[in-house]
Amino acid sequence: MSASQPIRVLVATQAEQVYEILKERGDVHYDIALYTGTISDLLSRVQLVIIDYDDIAEYPLTEVDVRERIFTAQVRECSSEDFVADPDGYLDAIAMSHAGAMLSFPDHYSIAFVSYSGGVGRTTLAMDTAYYYVDAAKQYRDKSRRARREGIKPLNATALLLELCYGASSLSSVTGLDMPSLMPLATSPEAQAHVYRGVTHIPMDYDNVRMLDVDLLQRYFQRQMGQHALTVIDGIWPHGLANALVQAVDLWIVVASERADTLANALRLYDELATEYGEGRVWLLQNQVEDIKKGGGDIAWNIRVPRISRSDEFRGEIGQIVLSKVFAPLWATVYDVQTKSGLRKGKA
Numbered sequence: 462m463s464a465s466q467p468i469r470v471l472v473a474t475q476a477e478q479v480y481e482i483l484k485e486r487g488d489v490h491y492d493i494a495l496y497t498g499t500i501s502d503l504l505s506r507v508q509l510v511i512i513d514y515d516d517i518a519e520y521p522l523t524e525v526d527v528r529e530r531i532f533t534a535q536v537r538e539c540s541s542e543d544f545v546a547d548p549d550g551y552l553d554a555i556a557m558s559h560a561g562a563m564l565s566f567p568d569h570y571s572i573a574f575v576s577y578s579g580g581v582g583r584t585t586l587a588m589d590t591a592y593y594y595v596d597a598a599k600q601y602r603d604k605s606r607r608a609r610r611e612g613i614k615p616l617n618a619t620a621l622l623l624e625l626c627y628g629a630s631s632l633s634s635v636t637g638l639d640m641p642s643l644m645p646l647a648t649s650p651e652a653q654a655h656v657y658r659g660v661t662h663i664p665m666d667y668d669n670v671r672m673l674d675v676d677l678l679q680r681y682f683q684r685q686m687g688q689h690a691l692t693v694i695d696g697i698w699p700h701g702l703a704n705a706l707v708q709a710v711d712l713w714i715v716v717a718s719e720r721a722d723t724l725a726n727a728l729r730l731y732d733e734l735a736t737e738y739g740e741g742r743v744w745l746l747q748n749q750v751e752d753i754k755k756g757g758g759d760i761a762w763n764i765r766v767p768r769i770s771r772s773d774e775f776r777g778e779i780g781q782i783v784l785s786k787v788f789a790p791l792w793a794t795v796y797d798v799q800t801k802s803g804l805r806k807g808k809a
């Protein structure tokens with residue numbers, strides 16, 4: 462999503478003041494729905510619901526159903542009275558936490574790199590992004606006294622790597638480390654996840670965990686994500702255990718390369734996810750681009766990553782490209798401080 466993308470609001474009230482306020486804002490697109498069925502249908506496309514339950518018609522769903530659907534869709538909700546009392550508070554809070562238009566760092570944020578196609582670079586993107594985040598956030602924390610005086614809060618330098626895979630774990634095989642995997646971690650209170658390069662790794666042992674209750678996994682993931690500022694997920698799609706994670710994903714990044722089949726697959730997956738989670742939460746990334754100057758064809762890529770040498774060393778080049786887009790415009794400050802510190806030079 463770009464900074465110019467409108468905030469999407471669903472209006473389920475007859476309060477005229479709400480409409481007057483929304484009309485005046487140039488950055489809001491709103492849909493009106495007073496029937497419970499329409500409200501429910503539109504939920505995946507909006508970021509805020511302004512709803513007065515006395516104004517809506519219970520057809521075909523009940524009020525209780527709608528309340529529940531709003532809750533599971535994780536959409537912000539308020540009454541017309543609350544909204545009218547502080548419209549900028551509600552709308553700016555949403556504008557501030559958009560991928561690509563981040564005006565303050567969220568306390569927790571999760572990015573899932575996903576694709577139907579194998580070999581497009583999901584694992585590389587996920588690992589490089591997580592390692593880079595921790596390095597950059599630490600350096601920023603250490604070096605940014607001046608920036609902090611200017612009101613930028615220090616970054617929490619914790620990151621978590623998760624995966625949705627079948628068969629062998631990429632996190633284990635790529636790091637070459639013998640790490641505790643999801644089954645023991647989720648089921649035994651003593652098990653501790655491995656921390657490597659400052660990042661907590663939770664490799665998936667699918668053959669074991671597929672027997673587990675999805676709710677148990679979901680609770681485990683939620684606890685872990687609550688303890689880390691950034692969660693990065695490497696996910697093949699579709700996946701049998703995706704339900705344990707989908708609610709927690711803030712930004713889906715669908716990955717393709719320059720291969721025609723991966724482009725077609727990425728567009729299909731983009732549509733699937735955008736229908737389910739809303740366009741604002743799904744991005745398209747083209748990886749391993751041979752000549753970045755050439756442009757990305759007809760597709761409006763949110764991120765394009767060039768083919769780099771020794772990508773398996775995870776030097777942060779890829780992560781820097783990703784986070785400077787996702788956390789724009791804030792990441793520019795982090796990057797400035799971090800590069801001026803000179804610590805990254807020659808760091809593998």
Ligand SMILES: Nc1ncnc2c1ncn2[C@@H]1O[C@H](COP(=O)(O)OP(=O)(O)OP(=O)(O)O)[C@@H](O)[C@H]1O
Pocket residue numbers: 578579580581582583584585586631748749750766767768769770772773779
């Ligand atoms: N931007 C890049 N530049 C150069 N090489 C890259 C880049 N991204 C990924 N690669 C390389 O491409 C190969 C495939 O990448 P990766 O394993 O990350 O893909 P994947 O989508 O996770 O694949 P799989 O479906 O096997 O899990 C690896 O050798 C990786 O080092």
Ligand SMILES: [Mg+2]
Pocket residue numbers: 583584585631695
């Ligand atoms: Mg992989």
